[in-house]
Amino acid sequence: MHVQIRPWEILKKLIALEDAAEIKLYLHELTSENIAGAISHIDNDEKAKLVTLLQPEDAAEMMEDIPWVQAVKMLEDLNAKEAAAIIAEMRSDDQADYLAEMDQTDAEAIMIEMEVDEVENIRKLIQYDSDTAGGLMITEFLSFDEDNTVDFVVNELRHYSDKYEQYSLQYLYVTSDGKFVGVLQMKDLLLSKATTRLSEVVLRDALIVKDSESVTELISFFDKHDFYGVPVLNNTEELVGVVLRKDIRETEAEIANIEHLETQGIVGGEELRTMPILLRARRRLSWLSVNILLNMMAASIIAIYQETLTAVIALAVFLPIISDMSGCSGNQAVAVSLRELSLGVIRPFEMLRVWIQEVSVGIINGIVLGTLIGAGAWLWQGNIYLGLVVGGALAINTVIAVSLGGTIPLFLKKMNVDPALASGPILTTVTDMFGFFLALTFAGMMLKQTG
Template sequence: MEKEVKSWEQLAELIASSDQEGIHDYMDENKSEDIVHAFSHLNRTEQNDLLGLMSAEDGASLLERIPQSQAVQLIEDTETETAASILNQLYSDEQVDIISELDDDDAHAILEEMYPKEAENIRRLIHYDSDCAGGVMITEYLAFESNETVGQITTKLRDNSEEYEDYNVQYIYVVDKGEFVGVLQMRDLLLSKASVPLSKIVIKNALTVKDTDHLTDLISFFDKYDFYGVPVVNEANILLGIVMRKHVREAENDRFNTELLETQGIVGGEELRTMPVLLRSRRRLSWLSVNILLNILAASIIAFYQDTLQEVIALAVFLPVISDMSGCSGNQAVAVSLRELSLGVVKPYELMRVLWQEVKVGLINGVVLGALIGLAAFFWQGNAYLGLVVGGALAINTVVAVAIGGTIPLFLKKMKVDPALASGPILTTVTDMLGFFLALTFAGLALAHLV
C-alpha cells in the first residue's frame, strides 16, 4: 500500500516541478498498471499538466495505457496542436477510437492539425462500426506489389526502417494494384535471391476477412485459426488493413465489460470513479428511477395480501428468500443468453429451443431449492404446510425465472432493444411479483393449517 501511494505522489511531485526528464524516466521505469493507478489518483489539472509536459511519443504511450474514457477526456482538455501531435503517434485503430468520441468541432480541428495522411486515414475508418472488422483493423502494415523483386523490397525495408520500426513485420502482404494476392513470410523473403519477384514466393489463397464482418465472426475466426493477424479486404478484394488477434480479444473484453455494466443498470458504457460525480450519478439514476416504479408494482402484491401476511407472520421471513433465490436463478439464465448472443451461438428467433433448455434446468433446480427451503421452514416452525407453501412457491418461481431469464434477452434483441440493459430489471420485477403472489396465494389457501 505504501508503494502505491508513493508512486502517485512521486508523479505529482514531478508534475509540480515541471520535471520533463523525470516524467520520461517515470514512464520508462514503471509497469503499465502502476502508471494507470498513479494517473487515476491525480486531479484533472495535474492530469492535463502531465500530458503537456510529455513528448508526443510519451503522450501517445500514456493514452495507450489508460482507459479510453480518460484518454478522450485528456484530448478534450488539450490544446489542438498538442493533441494532434500525440494522436499522430498512435495506431490507426486507437486514433479512430478517440476521435470518434470527441464532439464534431474538436474532432475536425484536431484532424486539420494532424498529418494529412493520418487524417485522411481516420476519416476513412471512422465510418465503420466499432464491432466490425473495419472498426477493429489497423492500417499499419507492409504491402508491396507482386511484380517487385526481393532485392527491391529489402532495400525499401532498410531505407524506411525508422518508419517501419513499430510495424508488425512477421508478414508482408502482396498486392496487385491494391488487390490482395497473398502473404509473404519474412523467412522466405530473406532466403530468396534478390532477383526473384514476390509473385514467385508469395503464399496465395491466404485466408482473409471482409471489412463488414461482425466482431462475433472475428472471434470465431481466431478461435479456429491460431493466427497473429488476418488481412481485411472489401468486396472488390482490395486490401484495407489487418485485424490483430490481440485487438479482437480487447474488443471482446470491452463489449463484455459494457454489457456487465448495463446489466447492473449503469447506462452509457464505461464508468470510472475519476469521472465527474454528476455524470456518474446521472448514468446510474437513469435506470434506478425507473426501477423504483417496478419495485412499487412488486410491493403492491404484498399490500394486497397484507391480511394473510398478518395472520402468518413467519411468511415474511421467507418472502425475500423466495424472490432473491429466483432472481439469482433467472440472472444465471440471462448471463448465459447474453453470452451466447454475443458469440453468435444462439439467434433471437430460437426462443422455443432456449425456453425448453431452461425449463429442464429450472425443473431440477426448482425442486431441489424448494425442498431445501421447505425443510428449513418445517424444522424452524414445525409446520409441514408452511414448508409446502414456501417450497412450492420457490420451486415454481425458479422455473418461471429461468424461462424468462433465458428467453427475454432473445426477445429484446429481436425487438431492437438492448438486452443487457433491460433484461435484469424486467426479470427482477417479474420474479418478485410472482414469488410474492405464489407464496401469499398458497398461504391464503392453506391459512387454516398455518395459524
C-alpha cells in the same frame, strides 16, 4: 516505521519541478496499473502540464496505459496543435477512435493540424462502425505488387527502416492492381533468390475477413485460428487493413467489462470516480429510477394479499427467500444467454430451444430447492402445510425464473434493446411478482391449515 511512497506523490513533485526527463524515466519504471493510478490522483491542471512536458510519442505511449475516458478528456483539454502532435504518434485505429469520441468541432480542429494523407486515412476509418473489422483494423501494413522482386522488397524495407520500425512485420501482403492476392511470410522473402518475383512465393490461399464482419465473428475467427493478424478486404477485394489478434482480445475484454457494468446498473459505458459527479449520478439514476418503479409493482402484490399475510405471519419470513432464490436461478440463466449471444452460439430466434433447455434444469433445481425450503419451514413451525406453500411457491417460481432468464435476453436482442442492461430489472420484477403471488395465493387457499 516504513512509509510507502505513492506513485502520484512522486509524479506531482516531478510535474511541479517541470522535469520532463525525470518524468519520462519515472513513467517507464511504473507498471501500467501504477500509471493509471497515478494519473487518476492528479488534478486536471497537472494532467495538462504533464502532457505538455512529455514528447508527443511519450504522451501517446502513456495514454495506452490509462482508462479510455481519461485519455479522451486529457486530449480535449489540450489545444488543437498539441493534441494533433500526440494523436499523430498513435496507431491508425486509435487515432480514429479518439477523434470519433471527441466533440466534432474539436476533432475537426485537431485534424486541420495533421498531415493531409493521415487525415484522409482517419476519415475512412471513422466511417466504419466501431464494432466491425473496418473499425478495429490498423492501416500500418506493408503490401507490394506481385510483379515486384524479392530484391526490390528487401531494399525498400532497408531504405525506409525508420518509417517501418513501428509496423507489424510478421507478414507482408501481396496485391495485383490493388486487389488482394495473398500473404508473404518473412522467411520466404529472406530465403528466396533476389530475382524471384513475389507471385512465385506468395501464399494465395490465405484466410481473410471482410471489413463489415462483426466483433462476434472476429472473436470466433481468432478462437479457431491462432494467427497474429488477418488481412481485411472490402467489397471490391481491395486490402484495406489488418486486424490484430491482440486487439480483438482487448475488445472482447472491454465488451465483457461493459456488459458486467450494465448488469449492475451502470449505464453509458465506463464509469470512473474522476468523472463529473452529476454525470455519474445521472447515469446511475437512469437505471435506479426505473428499477424503483418495477419494485413498487412487485410490492403491490403484497398489498393485495395483506390480510392473508397478517393471518400467516410466518410466511413473511420466507417471501424474501423465495424472491432471492428465484432471482439467483434466473440470473444464472441470463448470464448463460448473454455469454452464448456474445459467442454467437445462439441467435434471437432460438427462444423455444433455449426455453426447453432451461425448463429442464429449472424443474430439477426447483424440486430440490423447494424440498429444502419446505422441509425447513415444516421443521421450524411444525406445520406441513406451511412447508408445502413455500416449497411449492419456490419450485414453480424457479421454473418461471429460468424460463424468463434464458429467453428475455434473446427477446431484447431481437427488439434491438441491450439485453445486458434490461434483462436484470425485468427478471427481478417478474420473479418477485410471481414469487409473492404464488406464495400468498397458496397460503390463502390453505389459510385454515397454515394459520
